[in-house]
Amino acid sequence: MSTIKRQFIAAARCPACQAVDRIRRCHETVSGREWIECVACAYQEERPTAPASPTPERGGEGVAVTVALRTPASRQATT
Numbered sequence: 914m915s916t917i918k919r920q921f922i923a924a925a926r927c928p929a930c931q932a933v934d935r936i937r938r939c940h941e942t943v944s945g946r947e948w949i950e951c952v953a954c955a956y957q958e959e960r961p962t963a964p965a966s967p968t969p970e971r972g973g974e975g976v977a978v979t980v981a982l983r984t985p986a987s988r989q990a991t992t
């Protein structure tokens with residue numbers, strides 16, 4: 914039996930469907946496995962369990978958090 918903790922990542926954007934605030938971090942407490950998943954399109958990505966994750970909180974390096982996506986259904990993945 915494994916316990917998975919899930920936590921939404923604020924302002925994170927899904928690389929697959931570009932949805933914002935739909936990415937959540939999953940952490941399996943038993944194995945220590947960590948990954949992220951998108952609840953909008955079921956995209957998943959493995960996350961290396963780094964001891965210190967770099968948080969680009971301070972400005973100065975062109976941290977572009979574009980919040981210009983207001984129409985989520987306007988652009989589907991181009992296949």
Ligand SMILES: [Zn+2]
Pocket residue numbers: 927928929930931932935951952953954955956
């Ligand atoms: Zn997605």
